[in-house]
Amino acid sequence: MTFTPGRFQATRTEGSDPPAGGAGGRRPRVVIIYASAGAGHDGASRELARRLRERGLLADCVDLADIFPWGLGRLLRGTYHGMLSRLPWIYGVLFAIGGNFSRAAPITRALLRPVWPRVLRALPPDTRAVVSTYPVVSQILGPLRREGRLAVPVITYLTDFAVNPIWVSPGIDVHCAAHDRTRAEARALGAGEVRVAGRMVSAGFGPGTDEEKRRARERLGLPPDARLALLVAGSWGVGAVAKTAAEIARTGVAVPVVVCGHNARLYRRLARRGTGPVFGWVDDMPALLRAADVLVENAGGLTALEAMACGLPVATYRPIPGHGRANAATMSRAGVTTWVRRRAALGPTLVTLADGTAGRAQRAAGLSLFASDPAGVVADVARGVEPGPTAVPANGTGPLVHGERPALVERASVPEASAEIGTALAAFPPRRALTWWVGLRTGAQELRTAARGLRGGVPGVRPDGRRPARRPDRQG
Incomplete structure (x- = not known):
């Protein structure tokens, strides 16, 4: 990897x-x-x-x-x-x-x-x-x-x-x-x-077991017992990624794990801040998705679909203008994601998606797409x-x-x-x-x-x- x-x-x-x-x-x-x-x-x-x-x-x-x-x-x-x-x-x-x-x-x-x-x-x-x-x-x-x-x-x-x-x-x-x-x-x-x-999505993406989740966290050097919110922003790493990571950390309910894609500047910036684990380009996304408890994204792109295929609930937060906001609205109405519109709702939404009945319903809706x-x-x-x-x-x-x-x-x-x-x-x-x-x-x-x-x-x-x-x- x-x-x-x-x-x-x-x-x-x-x-x-x-x-x-x-x-x-x-x-x-x-x-x-x-x-x-x-x-x-x-x-x-x-x-x-x-x-x-x-x-x-x-x-x-x-x-x-x-x-x-x-x-x-x-x-x-x-x-x-x-x-x-x-x-x-x-x-x-x-x-x-x-x-x-x-x-x-x-x-x-x-x-x-x-x-x-x-x-x-x-x-x-x-x-x-x-x-x-x-x-x-x-x-x-x-x-x-x-x-x-x-x-x-x-x-x-x-x-x-x-x-x-x-x-x-x-x-x-x-x-x-x-x-x-x-x-x-x-x-x-x-x-x-x-x-x-x-x-x-590629054949490697699918729901994992609790044992696979534990092994993935151990191999990736991630906290074994914390609630992990995986934050992605496309292969270009665009949007308010650093701000979103800081806001996830301030909720106190989840540790942000950020994937920067090809954005080397964003990678260096987040690595200096030490908000949470930071990755650049990830070759084994199935393992990283199975290690997480919830995905936070901003455009409705490929990784959101890969997360759904893995049975991971998806939250859209601070979507990018244009197609990002349009996808956020349609995906939320379809029941496959939750659009978090206010910062105060971020923490409760992450908990509900990771552990609550809303998260289980969204997982089922996401898996039905495949x-x-x-x-x-x-x-x-x-x-x-x-x-x-x-x-x-x-x-x-x-x-x-x-x-x-x-x-x-x-x-x-x-x-x-x-x-x-x-x-x-x-x-x-x-x-x-x-x-x-x-x-x-x-x-x-x-x-x-x-x-x-x-x-x-x-x-x-x-x-x-x-x-x-x-x-x-x-x-x-």
Whole structure:
């Protein structure tokens, strides 16, 4: 096991299956297009590819950053990273605009149209289905499918519990949702066929015994008898992580155990403070999850799902703007997490989740997400088991499924949209203009760093001063 903070590296992953011959001819090939923006999207893509190969299909994973020309994909990823790390309020404003203005998705599709030929060239001739695990990818594949440029079915695997309008694109054949709540949100935004297909994580994640918990704590050097609150913030370690760790410690009911992912600066900061055990990149997350009593997270990402698969209750606290707050609301309504909205409620919630009946109910709700396998839906579509391309209504509200016309998109009114954007703007720190200027300068520095890393990735440093080895990215 290794606990090494590092920096994000972009990778392209392809299926390693050899060509299949025999009487049955070649096996169906599925191409999964993801975006290396954090670990939730590419982690889901790799696991889906693995399960499809187990079902006898060929599967490739392609990073959207490798499709964009002139290194624009890496530049955009660096910009996104910079906003989340330095100026999250800007991301919150942009997310609110995209979620409340009806022209956001059409404008996105128009801007992405020049990428169409490169996407089509990335698909091998024997492709039988294409899967999107990122909203921008869906805005490329949906129009291609709708205009007849893409002759094979397109599936969108909704990695988020909450559905932003950018996730929904006319022309998508099937949407795979985590929960009925997610399905309802997608349908309200005009999605056609939406199936509740459950979630998937790597095979190593599952409930452990008390003896496995004891051994994991001993091996990881964690307190054997304390109530442990595992705090994660994605592979990038973004959000109010240090503040949250301090607040967990001050409750006196749990010891914070923090995973910093690739954020070396956060690792050094927390290690100096000595609030509790601190890890950087974690290679054996199943052991660490089994050692904990409750998970505290801020974005509804991959580790939250891994915790649910391990039977660990999940609390969302101080969610990051944009998709973090949206996921917190939907996951809480679905009963798979508890959104702690006030600092005073943090301690009692941790106790209730770790030891009470609410925690047991939430464990059961989380485990139920893994009763079905999304790979089965994708495999059926690729093999032609599912109905062919769906018709598109003349009004362009979305595809028709078995004669059913989906509900029109329910957009927020102008006052509601203004209120959401106002909430995002309220996160802007009320300090002097100098603070704001320093933040902008820091964001510009992130962009320059991303630009310098276009050819070989962004350089990183470990706490010991050495560069980390390249490794596939995932959420720590």
